Amino acid sequence: MIISHKTALNVLYSMFAIFSCLALGKFCSYLAPILPSSLYGLIIFTLSLHFRFFNADKIKGTVVWCIKHMGVCFVPPGVGIINHFELLQQFGITIVVITFATTFILLTAVGLHYQRYAVDEA
Amino acid sequence: MTLTELLSSHLLSSFITVVGTIALFQSLAVLQGKLKVIWLQPMLICILVIIAFLLWQDISFERYFSNAWLLNALLEPAVVALGFPLYQHLETITKQWKSILFVLALGALLAITSSFIITLLLLGDYSIAVALSLKSVTTPIAIAIAEQLEGNTAITAFAIILAGIFGAIVGPPWLNFIKVTSPKAQGLAIGAASHAIGTATVSNISYQHAAYSSLALIVSAVITAITSPFIINFLASLL
Numbered sequence: 001m002i003i004s005h006k007t008a009l010n011v012l013y014s015m016f017a018i019f020s021c022l023a024l025g026k027f028c029s030y031l032a033p034i035l036p037s038s039l040y041g042l043i044i045f046t047l048s049l050h051f052r053f054f055n056a057d058k059i060k061g062t063v064v065w066c067i068k069h070m071g072v073c074f075v076p077p078g079v080g081i082i083n084h085f086e087l088l089q090q091f092g093i094t095i096v097v098i099t100f101a102t103t104f105i106l107l108t109a110v111g112l113h114y115q116r117y118a119v120d121e122a
Numbered sequence: 123m124t125l126t127e128l129l130s131s132h133l134l135s136s137f138i139t140v141v142g143t144i145a146l147f148q149s150l151a152v153l154q155g156k157l158k159v160i161w162l163q164p165m166l167i168c169i170l171v172i173i174a175f176l177l178w179q180d181i182s183f184e185r186y187f188s189n190a191w192l193l194n195a196l197l198e199p200a201v202v203a204l205g206f207p208l209y210q211h212l213e214t215i216t217k218q219w220k221s222i223l224f225v226l227a228l229g230a231l232l233a234i235t236s237s238f239i240i241t242l243l244l245l246g247d248y249s250i251a252v253a254l255s256l257k258s259v260t261t262p263i264a265i266a267i268a269e270q271l272e273g274n275t276a277i278t279a280f281a282i283i284l285a286g287i288f289g290a291i292v293g294p295p296w297l298n299f300i301k302v303t304s305p306k307a308q309g310l311a312i313g314a315a316s317h318a319i320g321t322a323t324v325s326n327i328s329y330q331h332a333a334y335s336s337l338a339l340i341v342s343a344v345i346t347a348i349t350s351p352f353i354i355n356f357l358a359s360l361l
Binding site: 025033034035036037038041044045049056059060063066071074075076077078079080081082083084087095099104105107108110113115 | 143144147148151164165168169172173176177183186187190193194196197198199200201202203204205206207208209212221222225226228229232233236237240241244245250254257258260261262263266276277279280281283284285286287288289292293296297300302303304306307308310311312314315316318319322323325326332336338339340343344347348
């Protein structure tokens with residue numbers, strides 16, 4: 001697979017944008033530890049694109065690729081369930097059932113409410 | 123073993139772990155793309171296959187996790203990248219900020235109260251009730267609040283992963299089934315219920331899903347961080 005000079009530069013530019021927003025996010029999280037640094041970084045990245053600090057056209061390709069493949073990054077923390085098997089033995093299936101049931105309630109309530117009352121607002 | 127040998131063996135095992143995890147995930151993604159089966163969710167199956175492999179080979183999670191450090195290191199930048207779809211829909215979102223804020227505040231309240239009350243009634247254990255009431259927000263926030271409120275942090279971590287995977291797999295088909303077909307509503311619901319894991323999954327459906335799910339991820343985290351200590355203390359005093 002041959003990557004063009006322009007694509008390579010856009011990837012570097014996107015990485016610079018993402019990592020500088022993350023660095024700022026870490027600083028914000030240090031100053032006001034309300035949110036984790038990645039969420040501060042997300043907000044800063046959105047605002048920096050909105051106020052044209054970074055060129056969205058140059059970033060788009062890389063970010064689309066990142067978002068498409070980001071699921072794999074959640075696999076190692078997910079495997080962490082292996083460390084909690086004894087919790088399942090201790091408290092049985094109740095924890096799993098409560099988690100599933102309440103997640104289900106939340107999905108339904110937020111989805112239905114927003115679609116019914118707010119979706120046609122804009 | 124010399125330091126060089128130790129480093130090279132760690133680098134080699136890290137390389138094998140990261141490449142192996144990516145290859146497995148991508149193969150499952152290709153397979154799901156072809157078969158279109160809901161339960162064949164690449165993240166879930168990949169986790170289950172790796173757990174089975176670790177148990178079979180008697181490898182500890184700590185060893186796997188330290189070898190998969192690269193994937194873990196990319197987690198934060200990947201979450202930052204979600205700012206792009208949010209930027210693309212920022213104008214529409216700003217116009218609807220009141221209804222979005224209202225529905226997400228309602229969602230956060232529902233997530234905390236329903237889990238806390240049901241758990242306390244069924245198990246009668248305060249620390250587990252606190253742990254489960256925080257499962258819908260992102261891990262660093264939930265763990266910090268669980269510690270503050272004397273909740274069980276191990277159960278918090280476990281329930282967060284479970285809620286994330288469950289919402290990511292069941293969320294889109296269930297919402298379609300109950301006729302919640304708007305990408306905005308689906309994005310908000312999955313971001314509010316299944317945090318970053320759900321957001322990562324629905325981001326592949328459409329950019330609108332990604333934008334609204336990312337928004338729900340942030341807003342729900344802020345609302346929960348601010349309100350949960352008050353709500354949980356209030357409910358605990360009542361029950």
